[in-house]
Amino acid sequence: MYDAILYETADHVARITLNRPQARNALTDQMIEELLDAFGRARDDDEVRVIVLTGAGDRAFCAGADLGGLGAAQRDGRPVADPEAIRASAPYRLFTAFPRLGKPIIARLAGHAVAGGLGLAAACDLVIAAEDVTLATPEVNVGLWPMMIMAIVNRNVPPKHAFRLYYTGERIGAAEARDIGLVTEVVPRADLDARVDELARLIASKSPLALRRGRDAFFAVEGRPLEDQVAHLLGELVELAGSADAKEGIAAYLEGRAPRFRGA
Incomplete structure (x- = not known):
């Protein structure tokens, strides 16, 4: 190609x-x-x-x-x-x-x-x-x-x-x-x-969703005032915490097994 x-x-x-x-x-x-x-x-x-x-x-x-x-x-x-x-x-x-x-x-x-x-x-x-x-x-x-x-x-x-x-x-x-x-x-x-x-x-092996949202957030806040960075990143954290991958990661940690991330 x-x-x-x-x-x-x-x-x-x-x-x-x-x-x-x-x-x-x-x-x-x-x-x-x-x-x-x-x-x-x-x-x-x-x-x-x-x-x-x-x-x-x-x-x-x-x-x-x-x-x-x-x-x-x-x-x-x-x-x-x-x-x-x-x-x-x-x-x-x-x-x-x-x-x-x-x-x-x-x-x-x-x-x-x-x-x-x-x-x-x-x-x-x-x-x-x-x-x-x-x-x-x-x-x-x-x-x-x-x-x-x-x-x-x-x-x-x-x-x-x-x-x-x-x-x-x-x-x-x-x-x-x-x-x-x-x-x-x-x-x-x-x-x-x-x-x-x-x-x-x-x-x-990590959550594809966490990798994408985290990387996007890194570039989104670059050069912005501290207050804007914290506000943006807190909002991202709240949304990420409600994801299926985050729930699976926490459950896997508590159960002592490897997480099965799906990117959602």
Whole structure:
């Protein structure tokens, strides 16, 4: 069904693979359109409870995007930002799609994550990286700046660390990326698949309804005043507490058995 990605499901997990290893899995408009379609499939499939995003091969998770299709108009023969074109562009739609996935997404980094590829990994909820991968925002080296991914990186990394990445363009190792908040866990390369599978299975065993409502609430309250956050989250808790999954979870706990969640 796809040319630039692979999509497969098993055991409540959808695995999406960027499949251009000869080009270090660099993002093209076609790949982004296919990713958006795959995200929609995973979101709408009740059998899918967790998404794993990875790149083919062990050279690169993703080397970023080309500069085409970024939402430019022409004025006096020069490209300028056009708000309507920007919102219609493939990169804009990709990076704004993550909060609406409705399901946890894990990035599996067996290769380097650079520029937009770093942003793609950082947009995921969890990032599991092999210990020998590196991450970087090298845009400044060619007279650019990581504008497209900065909003995402800034949500994960304290300012002093973010500025060092942006100003220098230097690569950092997986362990340092974990220490500054870009990566969740670092594991030996030989253990990467086992750890990603273990984590995906663990999350998939939880209530699909709680995962979706909780994740949606996380993004819904982001940046709002504390009073608004508490009011919104309390309302969500009241509704979730009345769900069949919550009742089943409590009953299973009291009976000393594993819960049988149905996502309702």
